[in-house]
Amino acid sequence: MVHAGLEGPVNGKNQRVLRVNLWQTGVLLSAGRNKVEFEYRPTLFRILMILNRITMVLALSFLIFAFVRIRWRSGKAQKSGIIANREALEFL
Numbered sequence: 001m002v003h004a005g006l007e008g009p010v011n012g013k014n015q016r017v018l019r020v021n022l023w024q025t026g027v028l029l030s031a032g033r034n035k036v037e038f039e040y041r042p043t044l045f046r047i048l049m050i051l052n053r054i055t056m057v058l059a060l061s062f063l064i065f066a067f068v069r070i071r072w073r074s075g076k077a078q079k080s081g082i083i084a085n086r087e088a089l090e091f092l
Helices: 043-091
Strands: 006-010 013-015 018-020 024-026
Antiparallel strands (some): 006 013
16 A cells, blocks of 8 residues: 555456555556546545534534623613613602
8 A cells, every 4th residue: 555545446446556666656457448546535634624623613603602692691781771770760
């Protein structure tokens, strides 16, 4: 195996990727027409993408929570302000 994340399907079947001429990559082919696709899918990249998604969800939920909390507090302050104003008017 040349690289851990390198795959080389030939005609839809996975083939082992080999090192050719010391620095090139290749796969063994049968005679005739073949379709070769090299795909590089490193494991670390997948792990970091999952971590990225988790972080984005947590950040978004934190922002929503902060927004709702601010709105809730401002509504509560308005209600207490109205009650305080009514008490002040009754006192007069």
